[in-house]
Amino acid sequence: MILVGLGKAGSNIVELFKPHTKNYKVIQIDEDNGVPKQNTPEEYDSLDFKFTQKGLKSHDEATLFVCGSGKIAGLALRVLEALSAFKTTVVYIKPDVEFLSENEIRRHKVHFSILQQFARSGRFHEMVLMDNKAIMELAGTGTIRNYFDKVNYFIYSTLQNLLYCENTTPDFNRLHETKGVSRISTISIGKFEENEEKMLFSLDNITETCYYINIEEDDLDNDDQIIPRCQEIVRDNKEKQRNTSYAIWKSSDDNHFYAKHYTHFIQEP
Numbered sequence: 079m080i081l082v083g084l085g086k087a088g089s090n091i092v093e094l095f096k097p098h099t100k101n102y103k104v105i106q107i108d109e110d111n112g113v114p115k116q117n118t119p120e121e122y123d124s125l126d127f128k129f130t131q132k133g134l135k136s137h138d139e140a141t142l143f144v145c146g147s148g149k150i151a152g153l154a155l156r157v158l159e160a161l162s163a164f165k166t167t168v169v170y171i172k173p174d175v176e177f178l179s180e181n182e183i184r185r186h187k188v189h190f191s192i193l194q195q196f197a198r199s200g201r202f203h204e205m206v207l208m209d210n211k212a213i214m215e216l217a218g219t220g221t222i223r224n225y226f227d228k229v230n231y232f233i234y235s236t237l238q239n240l241l242y243c244e245n246t247t248p249d250f251n252r253l254h255e256t257k258g259v260s261r262i263s264t265i266s267i268g269k270f271e272e273n274e275e276k277m278l279f280s281l282d283n284i285t286e287t288c289y290y291i292n293i294e295e296d297d298l299d300n301d302d303q304i305i306p307r308c309q310e311i312v313r314d315n316k317e318k319q320r321n322t323s324y325a326i327w328k329s330s331d332d333n334h335f336y337a338k339h340y341t342h343f344i345q346e347p
Contacts, residue, residue, distance in 0.1 A: 079241075080140040080164065082107065084157060085150045087171055088143035090226065094234040105131055107157070109150060119152025119185055127156040140164040145171040145210075146189030147182040154189060158202055166202040168193055169237070172209045172279065172347075187347040194344050197261045207264045207279040207345065208233060216267070216276055236265060236278075240336055243290045248325035249298060250305075253288040257321075260286050260340035270307070270333035283343040286321045290336040292329035 080103045083092035089106035096104050109115040116122045140161045144154050158166060170193060175183055197205035210229060217232035219225055264279035270291060289311060293304055308324045315322035 079103070080105065080134060080137045080161070082140065082142045082157060082161070084108075084142060084144040084154060085148045087145040087148075087226070087230075091143050091169075091171075091230050091233050094231060095238070098238075103131070103133055103137055105129065107150075107153070113150075113153060116149065116152075119149050119188075122150055122152035123155060125153060125156055127153060127160055129160050138164060140166045141169060142166065143169045143171070144189075145173055146193070147173045147178055147186040149185065151185060151189045154193065155196070158196070161202075167204045167206060168197065168202060169206045169208065169233075171233070172207065172211075174211045174214075175347075176211075190347040191344070194262055198259070198342060198344065200258075200261070204261050204263060207262065207281065209279045212276075212278055212280070216278075236267065236336065239292075240265070240290060240338070243292075243325075243327050243336070246327065248327050249293075250326040251308075251324060253290075253325050254286075254321065254323040256286050256288070256340050257342075259342040262342065262345065263338055263340045266337045266339060268335055268337075270335055275337065277339075279345075281339050281341060282345060283341045284318070284320055284339045285342065286340040287315050287323075288338045288340075289322070289324035290338075291324055291326045292331070292335060293326055293333050294331075295328050297333060298326070298328060 079101065081092045081095050083089035083106045085108055089108050092104050092106060095102045107113060113125060113127065142157055144151050173186055175186065193205055196202060213229050213232055217228040220227040264277060264281045266275040266277045268275040291308060297304060312322045312324055
């Protein structure tokens with residue numbers, strides 16, 4: 079898989095995937111790093127962008143990481159054009175708008191809306207929404223020198239675990255195939271015994287959900303309440319008119335779960 083980090087936030091996240099060179103081709107794009115510095119998002123959007131890295135043809139999927147408040151986010155559509163041959167996902171990091179300037183808020187709103195419209199129309203495979211503020215509440219923040227490090231690592235570890243599940247056979251059950259229109263999504267996490275989810279973005283009008291449940295091996299062998307608990311989670315979601323499924327993987331850690339929540343409705347910025 080090709081991982082493209084656009085801008086400072088995106089570049090810092092994909093940096094964490096570099097030790098896994100067997101699985102990922104990591105590309106970082108920022109001002110004067112892959113593209114010349116521009117003064118406005120419109121100037122970035124007007125650039126004739128192409129990837130010059132070797133080895134891209136050995137991959138068939140790509141993920142673009144971007145935070146839309148920066149000027150360089152204006153390059154996102156040009157990057158997506160260059161990735162048009164790949165099954166591409168956009169991971170959009172929503173900034174904490176409380177502390178943005180008016181220009182940054184305006185850029186976020188524009189990029190957030192355009193990319194969702196492109197996702198919904200099928201111009202790329204999926205748009206995964208994450209909210210910096212929500213993630214900070216879960217992961218905490220670092221010191222002045224590494225303020226976003228915990229957030230970046232949280233995003234990295236969450237996606238790494240999900241990708242592992244998606245590319246390995248579950249120990250029990252299977253996830254349903256989502257509808258073609260369900261292209262806007264977010265992720266939630268939770269401890270299995272507590273059955274409490276923490277959303278990484280407050281997604282409105284959820285229509286489909288897939289639960290990736292991770293259970294310790296001893297509990298897989300001995301706890302006869304695992305499946306009834308999973309079924310109860312599914313039942314709760316179906317009462318909310320959501321097409322829901324689950325699958326179980328063996329965990330080397332505690333019992334926990336991730337969920338992908340999907341919709342075809344455009345979200346407010």
